[in-house]
Amino acid sequence: MPKLAPKRRQKDQKKKMENQKQTGPEAPIKVSTLNCINLSNPDIHQSVSLLKQACLDCGFFYVVNHGISQEFMDEVFVQSKKFFDLPLDEKMKILRSEKHRGYTPLLDEHLDLENQVHGDYKEGYYIGVNVPENDPESEKPFNGRNVWPESGVLPGWRETMEKFHHEALEVVKEVARIIALALDLEVDFFDKPDILGKPIAILRLLHYEGKISDPSKGIYGAGAHSDFGFVTLLATDDVMGLQICRDKDAKPQIWEYVTPIKGAFIVNLGDMLERWSNCIFKSTLHRVLGNGQDRYSIAYFVEPNHDCLVECLPTCKSENNPPKFPPIRCSTYLSQRYKDTHADLNAYNK
Template identity: 75%
Template sequence: MEKPSSNTDEAFPAFSNFSNLNCIDISSPDIQKSVSLLKQACLDSGFFYVVNHGISQEFMDEVFAQSKRFFDLPMSEKMKLLRNEKHRGYTPVLDELLDPDTQVNGDYKEGYYLGVEVPEDDPEAQKPFYGPNVWPFADLIPGWRQTMEKYHQEAMEVGKAVARIIALALDLDGDFFDKKEMLGQPIATLRLLHYEGRVSDPVKGIYGAGAHSDFGLITLLATDDVLGLQICQDKDANPQIWEYVAPLKGAFIVNLGDMLERWSNCIFRSTLHRVLGNGQERYSIAYFLDPSHECLVECLPSCKSEKNPPKFPPVKSGAYLSQRFKDTHTDLRSYQKH
């Protein structure tokens, strides 16, 4: 892949190598080729591109434009929409701390969480991550809610299509993850992200987003053309080697989460990644597709043997995600003090 032009190399000469990721064409009739490419990507790095996914570039541009309109609002307006205990709404800069061992402060990014819309009077709304979304007033950003709801639905279909290829790559039935208790009633979270123009400095512990692996099943990431995302293919290496993932217009960057690593008994890997700021503003849109609250994540039959017994105890999806969010986000009570 041609190396994109960016001033990032000058900012970080020690981190100027690029990762070479496989590209999966979702629309390809050659399903075996897609399975083979995806399987290799999941064994190697846990990251790959997905193209021809069915979401038009025109609509993607609109989603990014609407995201920018929100983040351009005055802070006083954004704080009225501060995230709630269901993880819906606005997250200010430094709200999230993903790598406490290396970061001096939290992440230098702001975000906005949107999930599956469940009315408040629905019994399902009692579960973590379910409930009504927090929406900006319609007259503040016209069409914003309609755009985000449409994107949430379309991204979910792409995610489910990717999950079917992952199932085949794990020697499972293609519809394995489609079951009601898995992606039939998913915890699906859309997160708009804006990285301010602060320059990251790993030596001083300043990051756009600290090093972490994602919590759930898979993440679909759409980015603008500003470089920033890095992956570390071997988290146990010393020193760790970080590679940039080049933005690819019209593609999703897809990565596996920790739940899939548990399911696959570490055969497929959730990979450490982080974001370095280089002085430019950067926008991205992450879509986290995770199984339903009651889904029991335990070692798949095709991923264990006498020589490779299960490495993790079974865990309920909702409880696991709740704990991971609690570990990485600022306690909401601290905002009330201010």
């Protein structure tokens, strides 16, 4: 398994985290080692092997040399911070719509109802595929018009985010080709018009505002959850916080920090791909613990077309391993998952 970060940096991170104890029934937290997929590697067989190993093991891996320049990544983070630095009343002018576009305030999302006392101590901003209101496609649950801060408030902000949205989708499509090969499918299986032809692609800017997490008191930056859909790209700053749990049924659960690597995307599989692969590939529990520092990350969630029927892939079933789930339409599945985890918008009118 390749080393992902410089050895000195790995040692420094391990020294900080290895012996950290949590109060309550949790085990010590360690630092994870994840496979790294180099998208410029000409040896596709090596990339497929590394990705397959990661997907069978924990569903998390790094992607490097993905084609988005470091300068542009840095600019996206600068622009994200500018938005979150705005006064709250300015941000609330573009409160998220029922189509999941716009600002999500602190505590709006509640990912772990069983263990969280309040919602997540983070604020966010949703940007989707822009579909005008007069387009018949806008009737679909996750289609709609994006909302933006006024250009006079944040000049150039919209253009930066639209460019990143477009470039990140190309990265996901490249990763999807390697996933297809790892599942013994044709390389362009997920590229089909009825799968990623018109994807539900949601960019989400995130700011964790410095609240110190305390699992023993039910306080988290983001509660434990697995992502809902197909594939997620995550870019982070250099503040540690993301943790994964490889075995959600372990008692106690073992949590591992994922080290931020500058310029890399952390990639993880969602529940929909686990379902699609008949649980061969894993969608893994993860959470964010705040340590008192402001932390910024950029998540990019990509799902198939609204009408895509998610049913057991032909290479993932056999007489001894029949399909574990009935077929379900992508938008039906996602709509319920979002409803279960977000505050009712009517609460903001009270």
